[in-house]
Amino acid sequence: MPNTKKYFTVGPTEIFPQIYEYIQTAREEKIFSISHRSREFSEIYRNADNYLRKLLNIPANFHIAFLSSATECMERVIENTVEKESFHIINGFFARRFREISEQCSKQTNEYKVNLHKKFEPSEIDIPDTAELITITHNDTSSGHAIEMPQIKTIKEKYPNIPIALDATTSVPYYGIDFNLIDTAFFSVQKGFGMPPGLGVIIFKDTLVEKSKYLSDKNFNRGTFFNFERLKDNALKLQTTVTPNIPAIFILSKLSELLFNYGIDTIRKETELKAGLIYDTFKKSGYLKPYIGSEENCSKTTIVAVSGKDVDELTKYLNLNGFEISKGYREKKDDQIRIANFPTQSILATEELCKLFLNFGK
């Protein structure tokens, strides 16, 4: 029996149906058999690079390379940019993962823990001079806490000489990135890009390659075939350092083109319209309340609510009515829900979901 559920899970999530057309094209052109050293593959890389740059406003002094997951991207960022010490702004579990990974790479770490219940005040953050990297989670998928670019600007202005790594996993394409403020950003494709999982995209500034070389000279393990110098050298040739996930890069290349032509402004308007519907529904529901205290930092893409009603019963009810959402992350699973608001969640389906929230228990 076909699965007709609508996925509002925070990723993996609903995918673009166009993906199956792209797979049909790949079948006809035998894309899944071509060599990753072939001209054909470089053309796919070129198209992905080109449309990602246009869609996300990525400047020429940044390189775009492919890894396997956002978590691997975190690891490669730490290995290539930190000798001794990193600093982490913690607005959820995924932000904490970045710190954890730095520690696993034997680095010293410090953090600023964001109070999720009040407005985020970046000017309050004190970062030691010895920090070589600041990590920021643009939109933490676990908490639904989003940090907007003006807040990142405040940090950059206070610490102009410390590179910033931005985990943009569930923020792009909706949340814009000002690449003048950051040095590297990365995301996985099973969120805002509405793809099946299995690909990480890392975007890094040319200047970070120097740090990577320095670490190599000092005999650090900077991630073998996945170090920034090698990623850059290959990216310049529109190649990957190892045999990559060609199906995913092919699909991403097609989808970035699709999204760019659809228009980032339209994507943003639709995202805001749907986010408005969802937050309004929380107010009307009487039992759902945004988890994040400050409206400014309430995510538009992964919306988290504390539920006054039983979460198990709620998700079962939604399931019976053809909808799948995410529960709260880990220990929050019994009293929170998380709702995806990516380009693949349609306005119509969002309206249906909102009605179900209001009808639940009636």
Next chain:
Amino acid sequence: MPNTKKYFTVGPTEIFPQIYEYIQTAREEKIFSISHRSREFSEIYRNADNYLRKLLNIPANFHIAFLSSATECMERVIENTVEKESFHIINGFFARRFREISEQCSKQTNEYKVNLHKKFEPSEIDIPDTAELITITHNDTSSGHAIEMPQIKTIKEKYPNIPIALDATTSVPYYGIDFNLIDTAFFSVQKGFGMPPGLGVIIFKDTLVEKSKYLSDKNFNRGTFFNFERLKDNALKLQTTVTPNIPAIFILSKLSELLFNYGIDTIRKETELKAGLIYDTFKKSGYLKPYIGSEENCSKTTIVAVSGKDVDELTKYLNLNGFEISKGYREKKDDQIRIANFPTQSILATEELCKLFLNFGK
């Protein structure tokens, strides 16, 4: 215009057409939207684990986990099993890559360079007592040099206490692995499994987890979320440490079942029949000669020949006739060819290819 070429490239290569049926199933069941923490995904993992064990004879004291490429597997093996020193048996460029990766992880390395032009004599190898790992490339894709299990047994008997890591990238499923002789093996799926690229499979013995823990206690970077302890803990729950390439794991699960039901004996007989055709064709051709000197070590799965005729012209001729093969690796590209002989290269197509070799230049 559809691409109707037959791929005899050494990977990425011809894929199983069944893959498109599996994608259709995935579409109906919305597999690409399910959570990697869901029961559905664990069932996919269970099926992949189950049929890989049956197909490749993997014992219960080995864990099966998923990474993104064979190169990443090399990195994770070194990070989790070597504190100071590794030893590498070099029978081609990919064997050399393993050593290179160990060096990039700041380890001391030594090697035994196999003479590709005579019979491989493993009893000649001297390995320092200080080596913590021996790496062996089962079938080197660059040279077409295969090391058979009895030869690995000789090494194991001489050095029973040094763990062995086996790069099985282009050897499985044809070449059997005796898991009593080795401690970890890995492969990527775009070779003998006839899949699109983007997934590495790592199989490791429970005992290696102890070494990984030891290295962690000593503050080594053992590969963050991809360390053996974490991979094991998650594998036991039929989960992955991070969001994985679910499409590839789903396809692998289906394909392993297909190959197991087809029968490993049949796969082996067909592989040998086709290898026989190809090597016979070399003899008859008058211009193609196996690169590997000893018949015992001549690969059955990635067959490499030195060409007395112009390789560019030969591959162009094959292309015009609908066939794609690989040229020699790197600097060998002008005078060698490489021919895949995986389960996805059919007997009929192999016969056609052999005829073309004989007709070339006539």
